Amino acid sequence: METPVVKLSDEELKTVYNPSEDSYLLIDALEEDLQNILYATKPAICLEIGSGSGIVITALAMALKPFHNAHFIAIDINPDACRATKRTSLINSVDVDVLHMNLLDCIQVKNTYDVILFNPPYVVTEYEEVLENRLIFKTWAGGKNGRQVMEQIFTLIPKILSNGGLFYLVVIKENDPEYILSVFYKLGMSGRIIRERKSLRSILLISNAINTTSYRYSILREMSTTVIRGLHE
Amino acid sequence: MKLLTHNMLTSRAIRGVTVGYPLRIIAKDIRVSEVDFNPEYIARIIPKLDWTVLWKAAESIGHVGELPQILIEDFESNDDFLKKVHHVLLEVEVINGDLLCPESGRKFPINDGIPNMLLNEDEI
Numbered sequence: 001m002e003t004p005v006v007k008l009s010d011e012e013l014k015t016v017y018n019p020s021e022d023s024y025l026l027i028d029a030l031e032e033d034l035q036n037i038l039y040a041t042k043p044a045i046c047l048e049i050g051s052g053s054g055i056v057i058t059a060l061a062m063a064l065k066p067f068h069n070a071h072f073i074a075i076d077i078n079p080d081a082c083r084a085t086k087r088t089s090l091i092n093s094v095d096v097d098v099l100h101m102n103l104l105d106c107i108q109v110k111n112t113y114d115v116i117l118f119n120p121p122y123v124v125t126e127y128e129e130v131l132e133n134r135l136i137f138k139t140w141a142g143g144k145n146g147r148q149v150m151e152q153i154f155t156l157i158p159k160i161l162s163n164g165g166l167f168y169l170v171v172i173k174e175n176d177p178e179y180i181l182s183v184f185y186k187l188g189m190s191g192r193i194i195r196e197r198k199s200l201r202s203i204l205l206i207s208n209a210i211n212t213t214s215y216r217y218s219i220l221r222e223m224s225t226t227v228i229r230g231l232h233e
Numbered sequence: 234m235k236l237l238t239h240n241m242l243t244s245r246a247i248r249g250v251t252v253g254y255p256l257r258i259i260a261k262d263i264r265v266s267e268v269d270f271n272p273e274y275i276a277r278i279i280p281k282l283d284w285t286v287l288w289k290a291a292e293s294i295g296h297v298g299e300l301p302q303i304l305i306e307d308f309e310s311n312d313d314f315l316k317k318v319h320h321v322l323l324e325v326e327v328i329n330g331d332l333l334c335p336e337s338g339r340k341f342p343i344n345d346g347i348p349n350m351l352l353n354e355d356e357i
Contacts, residue, residue, distance in 0.1 A: 044277045045237075069274035071237055071323070082347050095268075097238040098347045105357075106341075106350040108243045108254060112281050162281070 001031035004058040004092040008084060016081045017052040017139040021197065022170050026119055027059045029168060029195040029227040039067055041164060043114035048074045049103060049153070052139065054085030054096065056117055061094035070114075072096040075104070078135045103152055109159050111232075116161060119170040120150040146175045154180075158187045161232035167191075169228045177226050184230045191230035234348050236290050237322040240282050242348070244334035244341070247356050253334055255286040256341070260294040262329035264346075268319070275319045276309040282322075291321045 006019055017023075030038070043064070048057040051074035061072045074085045074096050082100045089096035099106070121130075122142045129141035130148050142149055150169065157167050167189070171177050177193055184191040244253035284304040291297040300317050308314055332341040332348055341350050 042277070044274065045281065069269070069271045071235075071278070073238055073241075077351065079347075079349070083345070086345070086347060097235055099234075099238070099242075099350055100347055101350040102352065105246045105352055106242050106244060108241045108245075110241070110281075112241060 001027060001034065001059055001063045003027070004055050004062060004088055006053045006055050006084075006088050007091065008053055012080050012084055015078055015135040015139075016084050019053050019055040022119055023052075023055050025195060025197050026056050026117065026168060026170050026227055029229070030056075030060055030117075031063065032195070033166075033229070034063055037166065038064065038115070041114065041166070042068050043070050043166075045071045045073070045113050045162075046115040046117070047107075047113045047160075048072075048117040050081075050118065050120060050138075051076050051085040051096075051098070052078075052081050052119075054081075054088035054098075056119065057085065057096055058088050058092050058094055060115070060117070061089065061096060062092055065094060073099065075099045075101045075107075077102045077138050080135070103149075104156050104160070107156075107160060109156065111160065111162050111165070113160050114162050114165050116157065116165070116167045118150065118153075118168070122146040122150065122170065122172050122175050124174045142175070146172060147180070150175075150180075151183075154183055155187060157184075157230065158189050158232050161189075161230075163232060165232045167228075167230040167232070169230070171226050171228060173226070177228060180228060184228075189230040189232050191228050193226050194229045195227045197226075234327045234343055234346055235323055236287060236325060236327075237278065237282075239290050239327075239332075240287055242332065242350065244332075244337070244339060244350075246352060247334060247337055247339060250334060250336045253336060255283070255290065255335065257333040257335060258290055258293055258327060258330065259333060260327045260330040262327070263294060263296070264326045264328050265296075265324055266326070268323045270316055270319050272312050272315045272319075275315045275322070278322065279304070279308060279318065287321065291325070294325070294327065296321060296325045 130143040
């Protein structure tokens, strides 16, 4: 899968998540699924929640483009991320419709989407940090178990995925992937871990995390990240 | 914002709003651009749509053309029809304007093609 060109200004980097290891992990996971699943199921409508720079949805759009048409929608809570996503799609010659929105707040609940991508803020933090208004916090602060943001939309996922639709979620070990899979299962979705990347320095660093943005932000890239794929049957 | 995306948006999350669908469109700037036509793809999209909402949205911004108000049967095999749907869904784009909640009248401004649908805490 070709990696999209992403150009973020210094100003944008203050609030928009710079593509990092977890972004590339998700792209790798999608690449692995292209041949087996994505080309076969021919997704017609794809949605990314929290698109940031737009690198992931753009990569998916670029990969699918030679094979069949699809419509791509990206959501972000940060207006700078929305503009960045739009620009990233355009400079890579694909088309993504962008919505400035919190999670799925204004999305009609109907089984429409064939693919949903979510690289959520998953870092374990105090709940206050989830509520923090500074936009950069929205890129990582996950609250208790790092799940307090992603959990807000879990029950909606099977209600907006099409039959046979796929949900890709990036999580870390601290989010308890097995627990998340059990939640999906109860919601009528089968899921499994499809990709993992571990790095040497990981868990201990997190529990020792000093309460500053820059430090937490930097260790984000050092944690083990996982992509879960849920199938709506 | 393309009309395909508009078809999936609601303002129901606003406190006191019960349906919030469809959102009205006040278009100030519309861009029409040519997009490659793939009949098979359009035929796969149609079952996902609320047809009436699409038709009314297209009509409200003056781009309904000859699109029939009621979805025809056997649309899969009618390329002429699919081409019209293709145009309305993918070639017409609202660049600047507003979306309006049909119940509360709440405005969601569209700038550079991006609707701002961020709700304030006191609205939810």
